[in-house]
Amino acid sequence: MKTLDGYRKRVLVCGGTGCTSSGSKKIIEALEKEVQKHGLEKEIEIVKTGCFGLCALGPIMIVYPEGAFYSMVKEENIPEIVSEHLANGRVVTRLLYEETVGEDKILPLQETQFYKKQSRIALRNCGVIAPENIEEYIGTQGYEALRKVLTEMTPDDVIQTILDSGLRGRGGAGFPTGLKWKFASGNRGNVQKYVCCNADEGDPGAFMDRSILEGDPHVVLEAMAIAGYAIGASQGYIYVRAEYPIAIERLEIAIKQAREYGMLGKDIFGTGFDFDIDLRLGAGAFVCGEETALMTSIEGNRGEPRPRPPFPAVKGLFESPTILNNVETWANIPLIILNGPEWFAGMGTEKSKGTKVFALGGKIHNTGLVEVPMGTTLREIVEEIGGGIPNGKKFKAAQTGGPSGGCIPAEHFDVPIDYDNLMAIGSMMGSGGLIVMDESTCMVDIAKFFLEFTVDESCGKCTPCRVGTRRMLEILDKITKGQATMEDLDKLEELCYHLKENSLCALGQTAPNPIISTLRYFKDEYIAHIVDKKCPAGVCKDLLQYKINADKCKGCTLCARTCPNGAIIGSVKEVHMIDQSKCVKCGACMEKCRFGAIYKE
Amino acid sequence: MCSKKGSVPFNGTKEQEEALLKVIAELKSEKGALMPIMQKAQDIYGYLPIEVQTIISNETGIPLEKIYGVATFYAQFNLNPKGRHRISVCLGTACYVKGSGDIYNYLMEKLGIVGGECTPDGKFSLDACRCVGACGLAPVMMVNDDVYGRLTVDDIDGILAKYE
Numbered sequence: 001m002k003t004l005d006g007y008r009k010r011v012l013v014c015g016g017t018g019c020t021s022s023g024s025k026k027i028i029e030a031l032e033k034e035v036q037k038h039g040l041e042k043e044i045e046i047v048k049t050g051c052f053g054l055c056a057l058g059p060i061m062i063v064y065p066e067g068a069f070y071s072m073v074k075e076e077n078i079p080e081i082v083s084e085h086l087a088n089g090r091v092v093t094r095l096l097y098e099e100t101v102g103e104d105k106i107l108p109l110q111e112t113q114f115y116k117k118q119s120r121i122a123l124r125n126c127g128v129i130a131p132e133n134i135e136e137y138i139g140t141q142g143y144e145a146l147r148k149v150l151t152e153m154t155p156d157d158v159i160q161t162i163l164d165s166g167l168r169g170r171g172g173a174g175f176p177t178g179l180k181w182k183f184a185s186g187n188r189g190n191v192q193k194y195v196c197c198n199a200d201e202g203d204p205g206a207f208m209d210r211s212i213l214e215g216d217p218h219v220v221l222e223a224m225a226i227a228g229y230a231i232g233a234s235q236g237y238i239y240v241r242a243e244y245p246i247a248i249e250r251l252e253i254a255i256k257q258a259r260e261y262g263m264l265g266k267d268i269f270g271t272g273f274d275f276d277i278d279l280r281l282g283a284g285a286f287v288c289g290e291e292t293a294l295m296t297s298i299e300g301n302r303g304e305p306r307p308r309p310p311f312p313a314v315k316g317l318f319e320s321p322t323i324l325n326n327v328e329t330w331a332n333i334p335l336i337i338l339n340g341p342e343w344f345a346g347m348g349t350e351k352s353k354g355t356k357v358f359a360l361g362g363k364i365h366n367t368g369l370v371e372v373p374m375g376t377t378l379r380e381i382v383e384e385i386g387g388g389i390p391n392g393k394k395f396k397a398a399q400t401g402g403p404s405g406g407c408i409p410a411e412h413f414d415v416p417i418d419y420d421n422l423m424a425i426g427s428m429m430g431s432g433g434l435i436v437m438d439e440s441t442c443m444v445d446i447a448k449f450f451l452e453f454t455v456d457e458s459c460g461k462c463t464p465c466r467v468g469t470r471r472m473l474e475i476l477d478k479i480t481k482g483q484a485t486m487e488d489l490d491k492l493e494e495l496c497y498h499l500k501e502n503s504l505c506a507l508g509q510t511a512p513n514p515i516i517s518t519l520r521y522f523k524d525e526y527i528a529h530i531v532d533k534k535c536p537a538g539v540c541k542d543l544l545q546y547k548i549n550a551d552k553c554k555g556c557t558l559c560a561r562t563c564p565n566g567a568i569i570g571s572v573k574e575v576h577m578i579d580q581s582k583c584v585k586c587g588a589c590m591e592k593c594r595f596g597a598i599y600k601e
Numbered sequence: 602m603c604s605k606k607g608s609v610p611f612n613g614t615k616e617q618e619e620a621l622l623k624v625i626a627e628l629k630s631e632k633g634a635l636m637p638i639m640q641k642a643q644d645i646y647g648y649l650p651i652e653v654q655t656i657i658s659n660e661t662g663i664p665l666e667k668i669y670g671v672a673t674f675y676a677q678f679n680l681n682p683k684g685r686h687r688i689s690v691c692l693g694t695a696c697y698v699k700g701s702g703d704i705y706n707y708l709m710e711k712l713g714i715v716g717g718e719c720t721p722d723g724k725f726s727l728d729a730c731r732c733v734g735a736c737g738l739a740p741v742m743m744v745n746d747d748v749y750g751r752l753t754v755d756d757i758d759g760i761l762a763k764y765e
Contacts, residue, residue, distance in 0.1 A: 021735040021748035055737020204693030207734040242640070242677055243733060280633070281640055284676030286731070300635035301667075302674040318632060361695030361736040368737050399694065435694045449697055453731070459674070 007045040009086055014060040014127060016051030016214050017207070017246055018368075023075070024048075024059035030075050034082035044086050050215015052127035053369040054114055057097060060127075067108050071097040113366075117385055119347070120371045121355050122170075122208075122331035126215030131250050134257040137218040143263050145334035146222050149229055150271045153337075158230040159185060162333070164341035166353035171198055171289070171326030172404065172430045173506070174352070174419040181230050183313035184321045188232030194317045195227045196324040198294060199240035199247070202286040203402035204453070206433035208357040209327035211369055213240065213247035216331065217254035221264065221277055223333035228275040231323060236277040239294050242284065251279055286403075286457035290505045291316075291324045293459070304461045305505035326431070328357055348374030352418035360386050362435035363393065375416040378408055382436055393438035397521070401430025403450045403457075404510035406517025407443070426517040428510070442539035443522040444529055448476040450514040458507065465508030468499045472515065479526060480540040482533040489526060493519065534601075541585045544600045550575045552597035559589035559598060611652045618656065620645050625660045635663055635671060639678060648679040684719040684726030686764045690742040693732030700753075701740035705729060707754045708742075711761070725761070 013019075013028050028048060035044050052060050057071035068091050070081065077095055084090045093101055099112045109115055120126075129136035137143070149158050163178030184193060197220055201209040213220065224236040240248055255277055258264040266274050280298050287293045288303040295317040297303035316322025332354060336344045345353045352374040358381065361367050365387030372381065378398055382388065389395055397407040406427035408415070415421050419429050437446070451473040460466045475492045478484040496512035503509045519526060528534050535543040548559075548568075555573040567583040570576030578589075590598040624641040628634040638657055643649050649672050658665040672678040690696075690705040705716070708727055712720055719726035735741050738750025742760075749760055 017734045018737045021733075021738055021741070021750055055735070058737060201734075202731070204697075204732040205695040205736055207732070207736060210734045243730070280636070282675075283636060283640065283678060285674060297636070298633050300633040300671070302670050304674075359695075359736060361739065362698045367695070367739070402694065433694065435698060437698055441698055446698075449694070 005045070008043040010045045010047060010064040011086070012047050012049050012062045012064070012127065014050070014052050014058060015048035015131075015246070016055070016126075016211055017244070018051065018055035019058035019060055020246065022058040022072075024061075024073075026075050027059050027061065027073055027078065030078040031082065034079055035086065038082060038087050040082075040086060047130045048132070049128065050126040050131050051211040051369060053118075053123065053211075053371075054366060055368040056366050062109070063091075066091060066106055068106050069097045069100045069109050070095050113387060114368075114370070114385055117376070117380060118371050119355055119373055121335060122212060122328050122357055123215070123369065123371045124335075125219065126211055126369075129216070131215050131217055132253050134218060134254065134261055134263075137216070138261075141338060142218055142334075143222055143261075145337035146225050146229075146263065147269055148337055149226050150269050150273055155185065155188065155230045155232065158226065158337070161337060161341050162230075165336045165344040166341075166348075166351075167329065167332055167336065167344065168352065168419060169326060170328035170332075170356065170429075170432070172401070172428065174429060177325060177329055180313060180323055180325070181227060183311065184231045184323045186321075192235075192318075192320045193231055193233035194320055194322040195224050195231070195233045195236040196295070196298070196317060196322060197224055197236065197238040197240075197330060198289065198291070198324055198326045199238055199244075200282045200289045200294060201241060201244075201327070201431060202289045202457075203404075203431045203433050205361050205402060205435050206359045206431045208359055208369055208432055210241075210244050210247050212327050212331050213244070214250055217247075217250045218258065218263075219334060220251075220327060220330045221254060221258050223330035224277060225264065225268065225275045226333055226337065227323060227325070229273055231321070233323075234274045234276070236275065237280050237298055237317070238277060239280045239282055239288070239298055242281040248279065248281065255279070285459070286453075287459045287505070287507050290507060293505065294324065295322060302459075304459045305507075307504060328432070349416060349418045349421075351420050356417070356429065356432055358432045358434040360434055360436070362399075363389050363438040363441070364436040365390055374418045377414050377416055379413045381417075381434065382413075386436065389436065389438050393440060396437050396439050396441060397443070399427075399435040399437065399446065399514075400433065401428040401510075401513070402433050403453045404428060404506065404513055405430045405433075406513045407437075407446075407521065409521040411521075426513075426520050428513070440537055440539070442480075442535055442537035443518040443525050444476065444480055444535075445537075445539045447514045447518045448473065448480055451476055451511070454507065454511040458511075462502075462504035462508060464499050464502040465504070465511065468495055468503070468508070469511050471495060472499075472512065476515070479529045480535070481542040482529060482540075484530050486527075486530060489530060538600055544585055545580055546578055546583055546585060546587070546590060546598060546600050548576050548578060549597045549599060552595050554595055554597070556594070558592050558594070562588050562592045564588060611650045613646060613652065617645050621653070621656060622660065625657065629661050635661070635668065639668070639672065643678060648682045650680065682719070682723075684724055686725050686744055687728070688725055688742060688744050689728045689730040689733075691731070691733050691735075691740065692729045693736065695732075695736035696740040699739040701742070703754055704740055704742060704752055704757065707757055711757065725764075 059073050061070040061073050100107045159181050167177045168174040285303045288297045290305045293303045293305040312322045348354050355371050355373050357371045370385050397409045399407045412425050455469045455473050458465045475488050496516050499512050528536050553575045560568040565584050567579045628638050654668045716729050740752050741750045
């Protein structure tokens with residue numbers, strides 16, 4: 001752990017987006033005020049960090065040297081924590097995260113279920129250092145790898161190291177990073193080249209890139225400079241979503257500090273190597289996560305993809321050779337240089353090395369960010385790290401890869417997760433969103449949800465994607481309304497394959513994946529919608545009927561008074577009935593009924 | 602309703618125009634400067650009506666149709682003004698499986714508008730957004746820059762009442 005630099009205690013408060021949303025800014029203000037009131041400014045250091053990963057328990061606060069982990073901290077708890085713990089050394093056990101409270105001591109965070117199985121490499125500094133202070137990054141071996149490559153390694157050595165490590169792109173497709181660099185490395189010094197960072201994290205439900213940018217922005221800058229040296233580029237661009245204001249602010253601060261410290265700019269480390277980085281803000285177009293579209297967008301155009309080849313390594317940004325890597329990929333680079341490729345290749349499975357960060361979300365206890373070695377099973381992630389599914393519900397499927405991915409059903413709970421295994425079972429790594437669904441999730445509805453997304457985000461340049469996604473959505477809509485036939489289902493499947501083969505870019509090529517994979521594992525649900533006109537999970541409104549159980553109804557009239565459409569008939573102390581022709585299926589009656597007499601089927 | 606194009610007359614001020622001209626002068630020599638200029642312009646005016654696009658075109662020499670093409674391609678650029686309070690409901694996957702669809706529907710019903718529109722009094726505008734990255738707090742909505750998490754439909758009236 002970090003030294004305390006003359007302070008008696010060091011208080012880390014999470015300043016990531018999750019905890020900021022649940023009020024950590026107010027916590028920091030209250031802390032500063034209370035610490036001042038007790039005259040402890042010289043003894044207590046308050047640090048705003050990046051994301052700890054356990055967003056479900058936010059706002060999060062850790063006090064060192066004890067390592068006391070306060071979760072779901074409220075503003076009104078602060079005076080007590082300051083006067084008891086910080087001033088007098090009595091930990092407020094009542095407010096600690098319960099898993100860290102042992103019989104007579106505080107357990108370290110690393111021992112909790114959530115952290116125990118993780119190995120944090122890309123996230124190593126998130127929640128540990130103050131991201132707005134370059135010296136904290138330097139204090140954890142920051143910019144050491146850049147110094148090493150500039151003074152001890154040739155550009156070809158660097159590329160060989162990355163190749164040997166087996167690192168593959170973390171943005172989705174899993175292309176070997178070293179190979180990409182090698183393709184762009186020819187003719188060094190004679191042509192303008194660019195290094196780009198894809199921080200346009202558009203996959204809904206994935207937020208690891210944002211957390212790295214917020215918690216450890218310098219790691220990305222350092223890695224890009226290393227790549228600049230390896231391929232012979234002097235300029236980098238980070239393309240970051242405008243929807244991430246905290247990440248943008250910290251990147252701006254980091255770039256400014258790196259320039260002041262001579263880690264960016266002219267003649268870095270006195271070696272004559274020049275490299276600088278500029279930010280470009282995305283403007284809310286999912287397709288810009290595709291590499292050619294992203295570059296078109298940086299050039300100031302509509303972010304439409306173009307056919308490949310030529311690949312960006314040959315002809316990319318401003319017609320120059322360009323490499324583009326994702327934030328999480330970049331975050332692995334400095335440690336590979338420092339610890340050697342063998343160290344990195346020692347983790348993971350045969351073809352997928354290292355670790356992967358997943359954003360756990362949906363119907364799971366510990367929502368947040370987890371980083372595990374490749375090859376960890378879904379069971380370990382969901383049940384052990386994620387703490388299982390709330391409310392005693394049953395696991396149905398996990399969705400990975402967002403709108404381009406698919407679902408993993410319970411039967412594959414024990415498959416080791418890596419690039420190739422996920423492909424084989426019809427999903428994909430994607431950027432690492434992992435949404436857990438329980439039995440109350442309708443798989444047809446989920447497929448429709450993703451298609452609505454791709455229809456919205458299709459850029460319209462090629463016909464298979466522009467028209468095809470819409471036709472598929474229309475068929476799904478018919479299915480969820482109970483108006484489809486089995487022929488429609490065949491047509492839907494056929495369309496899926498047309499899109500896969502004929503779309504211009506990955507957005508269209510992968511758009512059918514949510515349908516293909518739900519059809520593969522949950523075809524019975526589609527058939528239930530089409531043939532029986534029923535939604536087994538009870539989600540699709542048009543196929544539901546609200547009914548009143550005559551045995552349980554006490555005739556209290558509450559439901560009839562609640563119904564916005566006057567669809568419930570019955571008078572006091574008589575069993576009530578729902579007029580299905582008037583019912584708008586809002587569910588208000590079911591919520592209000594005190595006897596559990598109303599059900600849907 | 603202010604979502605109908607042209608229903609709100611443009612009334613940019615002299616100061617706004619000066620600020621915009623300054624931004625353009627600073628950025629226009631950079632490679633790929635169009636989007637940064639448009640983003641700054643939207644910060645200044647709150648939206649990008651054709652009048653503002655025309656200023657950018659005149660100053661940079663970039664054809665107006667290209668600027669319009671870029672403005673209509675990206676979700677972030679608005680051709681129409683937003684309400685005084687901008688509500689956006691996250692319909693990202695994590696929020697969706699936790700019921701943000703119900704929240705969105707309730708807001709449409711309550712405000713009497715559909716997504717992308719603004720109430721006739723100009724008070725609230727409603728949009729769906731894709732993931733604000735606060736998935737741990739799902740379902741989530743934002744009003745201006747305030748994030749509200751772990752929502753239920755019952756919370757909505759109370760939240761709206763906080764805004765004049």
